[in-house]
Every structure is written in structure tokens, then in C-alpha cells.
């Protein structure tokens with residue numbers, strides 16, 4: 004009971020901190036405040052919130068249900084591609100329509116459509132819309148696909164894997180294979196999503212005149228809102244009896260089965276829910292990043308996600324958020340060229356290269372000396388206060 | 391008393407070793423039955439077969455009034471049909487509280503959505519407290535189950551079994567690691583349950599079996615060696631040779 008209470012107590016605290024951070028960034032932004040924080044940093048922070056959201060999703064499957072998915076960036080990127088298709092289509096349609104309106108003879112609908120297709124797919128030698136772009140003119144349908152595409156992939160994958168009782172490291176390898184296969188598929192030029200060019204220009208919202216200084220803050224708000232709602236949802240899911248059953252599956256799967264629970268159904272539910280959250284996080288991330296390409300689904304990205312959650316402390320939602328925020332921001336700093344190089348006589352430590360070593364070292368240290376992660380330290384502190 | 395479970399002609403081979411050999415067994419409702427036999431006789435494997443953990447190579451396992459075969463059902467479906475099990479090594483959810491363990495075991499809808507929307511009712515809480523009283527863990531409801539003693543874990547698992555309200559209870563070595571007093575209390579719990587249900591108890595401790603005061607089945611090398619009252623089977627020379635005499 005004490006544990007449950009502690010978990011519920013984290014919800015209001017978390018939401019308040021999130022709101023405070025969002026407000027602070029807003030009043031320091033170029034668009035709505037003093038300008039102390041540059042627009043590109045606002046975007047980085049907004050993207051970090053999205054990474055926190057996918058870390059939550061990861062914690063749900065791994066920390067609570069024991070499914071070590073190493074393919075969650077497949078869902079994240081799918082969400083990004085789905086919203087990216089609409090962004091690219093709608094914006095290209097706007098510019099083409101504007102350009103052709105000046106011509107003496109107005110173009111037919113077919114001509115307009117062909118021109119858009121050439122504009123988008125010219126880089127991969129295409130001149131017509133592939134089947135998967137069928138709904139790309141509808142924001143509503145593409146938003147639905149942000150949820151449906153990752154959800155469906157997770158459902159099919161999970162149904163096959165869980166039903167055959169693939170668990171542990173074998174399941175992790177399968178999830179790696181899933182994201183690798185999807186990424187290789189997308190790398191091909193003729194699969195309909197522009198191969199290794201990916202989708203670009205996603206930061207420009209169709210029909211919106213406002214400058215990036217403003218839209219970056221809007222996306223920050225949207226990301227914060229999604230993270231807050233995601234946190235509430237996850238906390239609700241893991242708090243009641245469902246959370247107890249799911250933790251039981253993590254600790255002793257056969258035992259749960261011998262209590263009469265259809266374990267596969269529970270795992271599938273958690274896996275699909277987690278994939279959907281990851282997809283939503285991706286759909287908010289890539290318009291801030293401006294570009295998405297198949298590199299985003301590289302197996303290593305999903306492994307990093309597991310490292311963030313492990314460092315943050317799995318099995319506690321705030322742990323996942325802290326891990327993702329701390330590690331991804333540190334990673335941006337170290338690899339962004341802002342960290343000062345350390346000259347060592349004959350050799351210079353360049354953080355771009357050495358950051359990975361530092362991260363690996365941090366991971367080992369946390370695993371050895373703080374197996375509950377950074378979040379575990381918060382547990383300790385809040386317990387000491389209670390006592 | 392009508393037959394609730396009937397196992398007939400069942401055999402299981404592990405890597406060429408016949409752990410269960412043409413075993414036949416039946417139990418009615420209500421009934422208490424003790425199963426004894428030397429280590430490796432196949433007692434636990436018998437329970438594995440009934441609960442769907444191990445699939446037999448041949449034979450039939452028939453359940454209930456409708457004579458359903460259990461062999462095509464999943465573990466979860468078998469539990470939902472009304473068969474509950476206590477494992478030889480006590481297995482409770484060590485990271486969760488005694489209360490949580492009992493709550494998860496309570497007989498309620500097991501589907502993911504029903505569980506997600508489940509909000510504990512007063513009846514649930516009362517039932518959990520009542521069960522905790524029966525298994526002597528009333529003062530430990532908020533204790534993390536990993537920290538209670540071995541004997542208390544045994545009881546918690548018995549409590550989880552009772553919480554499921556099964557028609558057939560399969561209880562594997564419930565008294566291991568218990569004090570004399572705890573054992574006596576355990577027999578009382580099992581005898582109470584056997585008034586309305588079928589209960590199968592595997593136990594090595596003869597004193598415990600005597601207190602159960604029920605029909606005894608002796609297993610040896612995967613089949614039934616003898617069956618009858620405790621006095622009857624313990625007088626059987628073959629039983630003395632393979633089990634008691636050692």
C-alpha cells in the first residue's frame with residue numbers, strides 16, 4: 004500500500020514540475036518571452052519531452068511487464084512518418100497551388116496532383132503517389148494513422164510472439180529484428196517513403212504563417228501536454244489490480260498463468276498501448292526535428308532507449324522520465340560540439356567520440372551501484388523525509 | 391459424491407525416462423485425498439499434467455459433469471474451469487504485499503479489460519481480510535511477501551488457493567518448513583475446504599497424512615502402487631519396500 008501511495012503521490016508532483024518547466028521555457032523563449040532561450044533550444048527541449056514520453060512507454064512494457072522491447076523506435080518513427088506524410092503533402096500542395104495560380108490557364112486537378120507527386124517523389128525518381136499516401140491529404144486520417152499504424156504493428160508482432168511464448172532475450176532479439184527490417188525496408192527508394200531522403204521540411208506547418216519562434220513553443224506545449232497525459236494514463240494503468248497482475252507477469256509469469264489469467268492478453272494489451280504512446284511521441288518529435296529518415300529506426304536507437312530507462316530507474320515512471328531527460332540532454336550537449344575538448348598532451352579527448360564511452364561507463368556504474376537507477380535515489384530521499 | 395476428475399491411462403516420457411506410466415486416478419466432489427510416494431515417483435508431474443503445464447504422451451484427463459477433456463485447454467482455462475494449485479516450492483509475488491497477492495488471486499473476471507477497470511469493492515476487502523485471518527496473516531496484510539517466513543509463504547499460497555474458490559485443490563507438500571502448530575492449522579484448513587470441494591494433497595510427512603484422515607493413493611515409478619486407508623496401504627508389503635522401509 005505504501006508503495007502504491009508513493010506512486011500516486013508522484014503524479015501531482017510530476018505534473019507541477021512539468022508545468023513549471025514549460026512555463027519557464029515559455030517566458031524565456033524568443034517567441035513569447037525574453038529570448039534567453041533560443042528557438043533551436045526550445046525545439047531541443049520540446050523534443051526531449053517527446054523522448055521522455057517514449058521512455059514512459061518503454062518503462063510500461065519493460066519496467067512493469069518485464070518485456071524488454073528493443074524495437075520501440077520503430078513505433079516512434081512510424082508515428083513520425085504518419086504525421087510527416089500529411090505535413091509534406093499539404094505544404095507541397097500549398098506551394099504548387101500558389102505557383103500555378105499565376106499561370107494563364109488554371110491547372111486541372113489531375114495536373115495539380117501530378118505536380119505535387121513529382122515535387123515530392125522526384126528525388127527517388129517517382130512521379131505518382133504510392134498507395135500508402137492515399138490518405139495523406141487528410142490531417143484527420145493521418146492523425147488516426149499515428150495511433151493505428153504503430154498499434155497494428157505492435158498487435159501483429161505481439162500476437163505472434165506472445166502466443167508462441169517467446170520471452171526474455173529471444174523476444175528482445177526479435178524486436179531488434181523488427182526495427183531493423185522496417186528500417187531496411189524504408190531505406191529502399193521504391194517503398195513509397197522516399198528512401199534514405201526520408202521526409203523533410205516537417206517544421207513548416209501548412210497554412211500557418213507564424214514564425215518558427217512561435218510554432219516551436221506551440222510544439223513545446225503540445226509535447227508537455229502529451230507527456231502529462233501519458234504520465235497520468237500510465238500511472239492509472241499500473242496503479243490498480245491491473246498493475247499488480249502485470250508486475251506479477253514480470254516477476255513470475257507462470258504463476259500468473261496458474262492463477263487463471265490469460266497472460267498473453269495482458270502482455271499484448273501493454274505492448275500495444277506502449278507502442279501507441281511511442282507513436283504519438285514520434286508524431287510530436289519529428290515536426291520539431293524537421294526531418295525523419297530510416298536512420299531513426301536503427302536498432303541502436305532502441306537500445307539507447309533501454310539504457311535511458313535503466314539509468315533513470317525502471318519500474319517507476321518518474322525514473323524513466325528522468326533517465327530520458329538527463330541522458331538525452333547530456334548527449335545533445337556532448338555531441339553538439341559545445342562540450343570543451345580536453346587536450347592531453349599528445350591526445351585530445353573529443354566528446355563527440357568519447358561521449359559513448361562516458362555513457363557506457365555511466366550505465367555500468369548505475370547497474371552496479373544503483374540498480375534502481377536515478378529514480379531509486381528519489382525513492383530513498385522521499386522515504387527518509389517520511390521517516 | 392460424483393466423479394469430478396478422472397485421469398486414465400496417462401503416460402509421460404522425459405528424454406526417454408517414463409516419469410508417469412499408464413497412470414489412472416479419479417477423485418469425487420467433495421473428497422479429500424492424500425498422495426504419497428518416494429521422491430521422483432511422479433507426484434508433482436501428475437499435478438503438472440492436470441493443470442496443463444505438462445502435456446501427456448497418451449491418456450485422458452476428463453473433468454466435470456460435462457466430461458470435458460482438459461488436454462486441449464490452456465493453463466489459464468483450466469484454472470478458470472475450477473482447478474487451483476499450490477506449488478511444491480512456495481511461489482508468491484515476492485515484491486508485492488500480502489494483500490496484493492490475495493487480491494490478485496480473488497475469484498473475479500480474469501480478462502485484461504475487466505481487470506483494468508476493476509475497482510476493489512468492500513466485499514473484496516472483507517474477503518481478503520477474512521482469508522488473511524484464516525491463514526494467520528491478518529497483521530501482515532501490508533507486508534511485502536518476500537519478507538515473510540517460509541511457513542507464512544506456504545500459508546499465503548494456501549490463502550491464494552482458497553481465494554480462487556476452485557472446485558479442485560491440488561496441494562503439493564503444504565507442510566514443508568512448518569512448525570508442528572502450523573501443520574495442525576494447515577490440516578484444519580484443508581479439511582474445512584474438503585467439506586465442499588475436492589482436495590488432493592501430496593505430502594511426505596506421515597503424521598500430517600494421518601491427521602488428514604482420508605483415502606491414500608501411493609504412487610511409485612509413475613503409477614498407482616496401492617490405494618486405500620492409511621493403515622491399509624502402510625501395511626502393504628510393496629509400499630513398505632519402496633517407500634516406508636527406506
Ligand SMILES: Nc1ncnc2c1ncn2[C@@H]1O[C@H](COP(=O)(O)OP(=O)(O)OP(=O)(O)O)[C@@H](O)[C@H]1O
Pocket residue numbers: 404405409427428429430431432433434435436478
Ligand atoms: N520437466 C522435466 N524434465 C525432465 N524430467 C522431469 C521433468 N519433470 C520431472 N522430471 C522427472 O520426472 C520424475 C518425477 O518427478 P516428480 O517431480 O513428479 O516427482 P515427485 O514425486 O514430485 O518427487 P518429490 O517427492 O521429490 O517432489 C523425476 O525423476 C524427475 O526428475
Ligand SMILES: [Mg+2]
Pocket residue numbers: 433434435478562
Ligand atoms: Mg514433487
